[in-house]
Amino acid sequence: VKGELVAVGTEMLLFGRRDGNGDWMAPRLASRGCPLVRRTIVADEAPAIAAALKEARERADLVVVTGGLGPTVDDVTREGLALAIGRPLRIDEALRESIRRRLRARGYLSEIPAERQSLVPEGCGIVENPVGSAPGLQFAGGGGGAIIVLPGVPAEMKAMFDPALERIPGLLPSDSARSRSLLVAGLPESEVDARLEGVIGVFPHRIVTILAAEGGVELHVLGMAEEAGAAAAEADRTASEIRARLGGAVVGEGGTTLAEAVGRSLERRRQTVSVAESCTGGLLGGALTSVPGSSAWFAGGFIVYANAMKETLLGVDPGLIGAHGAVSEEVARAMADGARARTGTSYALAVTGIAGPDGGGPDKPVGLVHLGLATPSGTSARRHHFTGDRRTIRARTVAAALEWLRRTLAAEG
């Protein structure tokens, strides 16, 4: 079973807006045994939409279209679908009534949205929208692959995706493909690549790709098979092989973040952490608190961007800064000690570095970062030299700090 996506929206053609809906659907369709063979972005113009749809139906068994279902005259995906399948548009009276009721309940009085959004090409089914007013459409007829049309609003598309697929019986054998993703941290991409020789690549029953990600390296595994269950077994076998070769560098699976892994370890041990941040300016705390329920193990911390703040808020000795500079091992340790003492947490992570683009020098170049980690059994420091622009250096600093704490917790058992 082959799939295609068609995203409708002039903003992706003229203004560089990304097709986030397609990025979200692509791995989900693959894991349902419907790998994509092509993705297309077209303008909000009915003939362009119709042409893309007709071509896609010739190549694929399922075509999922997103966008252009809103209430304005710019929203012409309904017209494009009608042209593509050669059926007239008709107003669905029941649908119009339900959209009217929904809009009135929200205080909208215009009749136009209900008129436009209740237009349905003859022969198409309606996919209910539990979030917004635009219904989805579905068509399975002669002359090519089945078509599902969903709204471009991400929350609506996501809510309607599963129910829409369920309406096309037999299309997606649920166990012909199985995807798994693993996050790897603390190893450079080239090292991961070398250790996974023979695993990464395109093979008859699996595809394994390696992608650089914010917190490290992501491995995407797709197992494929014709027999029921064999795809999952292939994906499982591959994931096990990866874990065996990479050991503790595997942070977790299925979208697990470094912060989540750290949080789980801390929560299990009923321990807590605080932060003291200079060049990351709060991003480390922001990453830790991205985890729901982080209040169980994250207390808070200090953003000490100015040197004076390192002294007054954390009690770092001004003589230490004078002797070694603010970006130094000594100051990183003192920051971690100060944060741990003032918050009473089990651990404290400290960051001081030069994120650039200015502020670097021959001895202390842009990208130089010192991390400090205060623990119940002592305080250590680590030196990193990251490359990239300001955003990248700060993101890599956050990842390195989280990974250090994760490994420390793992080593303590």
Next chain:
Amino acid sequence: VKGELVAVGTEMLLFGRRDGNGDWMAPRLASRGCPLVRRTIVADEAPAIAAALKEARERADLVVVTGGLGPTVDDVTREGLALAIGRPLRIDEALRESIRRRLRARGYLSEIPAERQSLVPEGCGIVENPVGSAPGLQFAGGGGGAIIVLPGVPAEMKAMFDPALERIPGLLPSDSARSRSLLVAGLPESEVDARLEGVIGVFPHRIVTILAAEGGVELHVLGMAEEAGAAAAEADRTASEIRARLGGAVVGEGGTTLAEAVGRSLERRRQTVSVAESCTGGLLGGALTSVPGSSAWFAGGFIVYANAMKETLLGVDPGLIGAHGAVSEEVARAMADGARARTGTSYALAVTGIAGPDGGGPDKPVGLVHLGLATPSGTSARRHHFTGDRRTIRARTVAAALEWLRRTLAAEG
């Protein structure tokens, strides 16, 4: 002049990796008078690439292809191009020598990369790669639009983009289109839309689109004309009209962020700001310090995620938290006062709220956020109720806090 993009890469079809190259090139091609009519993503398979290329050449005057130029057997864009234009692949001896020299200088000994990367379809020009080893390719022959092929590595693609376009004479009249983008904050999208009636839309000489963005709403303006200079004048006229209708809600142009606007105001006035963050956990400080040189006006602050931290680090009265709850106007004010007093900054921004998914109740639902702002002339508080998931609520909170400070600074002149 019409353009199309073809991105080559199985990772975008099976694993949801975004086509960042296309997102980057799309507005740049539009602003050179070559708006895109379609974007296509295909797999790393020569026949699929050839089919997409042939179709694109029939519709467009220029087709830019990215990806699949690496040295491995997976990299088959060269083969796809040769199939599409019906020309044989030949090794370019001079190119092979130059790639060999470059690779040897970096310590690579294998001959394979130079062999594969020096394959050129007959009749194609070579686009030099100043960053990596993979050269680009260029073809302008009968049977359709011109073709430019660039590597998928973003840094290489970006370095080669301008030189490649210059090699296609007459294709892109450099002043036939001009794009401008404006960031608008503090007004809901519907209000911006209403105030810009008659401005937003597709017109003969301009396209104006409105897009929701993290810090507010983005307006993208594309002016188009046949006479030199007229496109820029149209874009300027439209931007002026937008500013006249939206007034102080326009934060800035060309990718200006809220944090940059705040920083510019503070720096001009030689004033400083600090933060006290609960539910945002450091993201507000992270946003402020995303601006290079922010040390001139950002001192630091406090991440007070646990209530005990609000008391010990900021001196918030436990009785206040007991009486009103941590998420309250009173506590937001006290946090701002505490941060301003402890850091000695001109302003202090405080955030306390319920980011969810848990922790909400009937009186204080998920999304309820109280902001506090301490200034030289007094302290105020504001209440917001944001919708969305945890990530969205936190991002909207950061944007609202920055926008409040921006407006406050603007009002003070």
